Amino acid sequence: MLPLLVSGLLAVTAIDMLGSIASRKLNFNYANLTPLSILVYFSLGYRGHFLSSLPWILIVTWLTGVYDATVGWRLSIILRATLLTKKSTQRR
Numbered sequence: 082m083l084p085l086l087v088s089g090l091l092a093v094t095a096i097d098m099l100g101s102i103a104s105r106k107l108n109f110n111y112a113n114l115t116p117l118s119i120l121v122y123f124s125l126g127y128r129g130h131f132l133s134s135l136p137w138i139l140i141v142t143w144l145t146g147v148y149d150a151t152v153g154w155r156l157s158i159i160l161r162a163t164l165l166t167k168k169s170t171q172r173r
Contacts, residue, residue, distance in 0.1 A: 082137050085129055089145035092121045097153040101160035111162035118149055 096117050104111040122142055129138035 082129070082133050082141055085125060085132060086141045086144060089121060089125045089141065090148055093118055093145060093149040093153055094156070096121070097149070097156045098160060101157045101162035104163040105161055108163055110165040111157060112164065118153075122146065 096114060100111055100114040100117070103109075104114075122145065125142050125145060126138055129141060
């Protein structure tokens with residue numbers, strides 16, 4: 082299960098880092114990348130069901146989600162991801 086956890090952590094780290102840089106350079110909303118993170122979680126569950134039991138799959142997916150919600154969010158702040166709100170996109 083450790084290789085599955087490491088691959089999940091690497092995937093969300095890549096999404097967070099590359100997405101933050103791209104959102105700043107290309108000026109799109111970083112939150113639009115959420116489906117990619119969800120796809121990682123689903124793929125972890127799918128690949129994990131071949132390797133182990135449901136409790137272990139849930140633990141790996143949960144750990145990946147916690148990592149993404151804490152470390153990933155901090156990475157997006159450090160890399161200054163573009164977070165557009167309705168207020169900032171309205172014309173005056």
